[in-house]
Amino acid sequence: MAIIAAIIAAFVYAASDKRQPVSAQDFVNLQQGDVIQQGFRRAHANGFCVSGEFIASGALAEYSSATVFQTGRHPFIGRFSVAGNNPTAPDVKAPVRSLALTLLPDSAAQWRTAMNTPPVLPVGTPEKFYQQLQAIKNNTIAEFFAAHPESAAFLQWRASYQPTQSYATEQYHSINAFYLINNAGQQQAVRWAAVPSAASETLSSDSQHDSQQEPAVTDSLQQELFTRLAQGPVTFDLVFTLATANDNASDATVLWPATNPQRIAGQLVITAANEQKGHQCDALNFDPLVLPAGIQPSEDPILRARAAAYAESHRRRAREVLLESLTGNNSAKGAGDE
Numbered sequence: 001m002a003i004i005a006a007i008i009a010a011f012v013y014a015a016s017d018k019r020q021p022v023s024a025q026d027f028v029n030l031q032q033g034d035v036i037q038q039g040f041r042r043a044h045a046n047g048f049c050v051s052g053e054f055i056a057s058g059a060l061a062e063y064s065s066a067t068v069f070q071t072g073r074h075p076f077i078g079r080f081s082v083a084g085n086n087p088t089a090p091d092v093k094a095p096v097r098s099l100a101l102t103l104l105p106d107s108a109a110q111w112r113t114a115m116n117t118p119p120v121l122p123v124g125t126p127e128k129f130y131q132q133l134q135a136i137k138n139n140t141i142a143e144f145f146a147a148h149p150e151s152a153a154f155l156q157w158r159a160s161y162q163p164t165q166s167y168a169t170e171q172y173h174s175i176n177a178f179y180l181i182n183n184a185g186q187q188q189a190v191r192w193a194a195v196p197s198a199a200s201e202t203l204s205s206d207s208q209h210d211s212q213q214e215p216a217v218t219d220s221l222q223q224e225l226f227t228r229l230a231q232g233p234v235t236f237d238l239v240f241t242l243a244t245a246n247d248n249a250s251d252a253t254v255l256w257p258a259t260n261p262q263r264i265a266g267q268l269v270i271t272a273a274n275e276q277k278g279h280q281c282d283a284l285n286f287d288p289l290v291l292p293a294g295i296q297p298s299e300d301p302i303l304r305a306r307a308a309a310y311a312e313s314h315r316r317r318a319r320e321v322l323l324e325s326l327t328g329n330n331s332a333k334g335a336g337d338e
Contacts, residue, residue, distance in 0.1 A: 044098055046081060047079050050079065050272065051271065051272045052078075052271040053074060053076065054075075054269070057266045059263040060240060062182060065183045065293060067292065076102060077280045078281060080099055082096065082098070092217075095163075099115050100113065111291060111295060112287055113192075114286045117170055117173070118175065120157065120254065124301075126301055165224065166221065166225065169201060171194065173192075175191070177249035178190060178295055181294050190242055191243075192238060194236040194237070229273050233270060237267055238265045239265070241260050244260055250298055289306075
């Protein structure tokens with residue numbers, strides 16, 4: 001069930017159940033565990049910074065007034081990471097990998113997005129996520145899924161997913177839906193995915209077996225990406241799927257049909273990578289609700305919940321960094337989140 005726990009770690013939220021009120025503070029407390037990794041993110045603690053530019057094709061200009069979708073080159077700061085609260089856990093073992101981006105970081109038109117390898121969520125509301133977390137803790141997750149048929153798409157993905165040998169060959173999904181708004185005020189519901197240009201090669205059975213042995217290299221995926229970048233840029237197509245009248249933008253548990261219209265918004269070109277400590281991505285909170293004019297959130301309640309939890313994690317990290325700087329302890333890692 002490690003992959004289920006990782007999904008919940010990736011999408012911690014604030015929920016309110018009449019029987020047991022739950023806050024963002026409660027979930028961050030649970031996520032960080034008994035041993036607090038001072039200065040690190042409470043989720044996705046193991047990661048590193050990347051930067052480059054988004055070469056927009058202009059294919060979404062008719063759907064959105066956002067600057068980032070207008071033809072041209074737009075800089076970004078990003079971060080690859082894996083799920084979990086332990087910054088020294090072997091990255092190759094993690095069941096969920098992530099790519100977070102802040103495009104146009106020095107502009108009022110900036111856009112932040114946090115994408116993950118799963119294309120859907122197991123359940124669609126904060127309350128059900130809370131119940132699912134309790135089921136994992138109580139070893140009743142099988143019964144939980146049996147009572148929640150909406151988990152079918154996620155369970156199918158989990159059963160078929162094979163991790164690749166590189167961050168550069170994974171596909172990363174927005175999971176939640178958003179609305180593009182054009183100059184005429186028309187809106188179009190969309191999801192998107194960063195689709196790798198490099199050929200995908202899954203981990204061999206021997207490699208997967210070896211990755212379960214101890215000791216394991218903490219940052220083998222990071223080292224692979226650094227080596228790959230030394231040979232040239234790492235690229236992804238940013239592919240948008242357009243909703244039809246049959247799709248519910250508020251339900252992240254359902255895959256949209258492969259027959260839906262798609263548009264390639266442009267190409268993400270990663271040209272540099274750095275350790276997270278002391279570099280720009282470490283101080284960023286990749287809150288998916290930081291959106292420019294021309295993009296709006298859907299009514300999906302998970303989006304608001306994610307923002308609340310990210311803010312709480314960011315607040316704690318910022319306080320730790322400040323206290324460590326005042327005491328002369330230089331072990332602080334940053335003040336961002338996700």
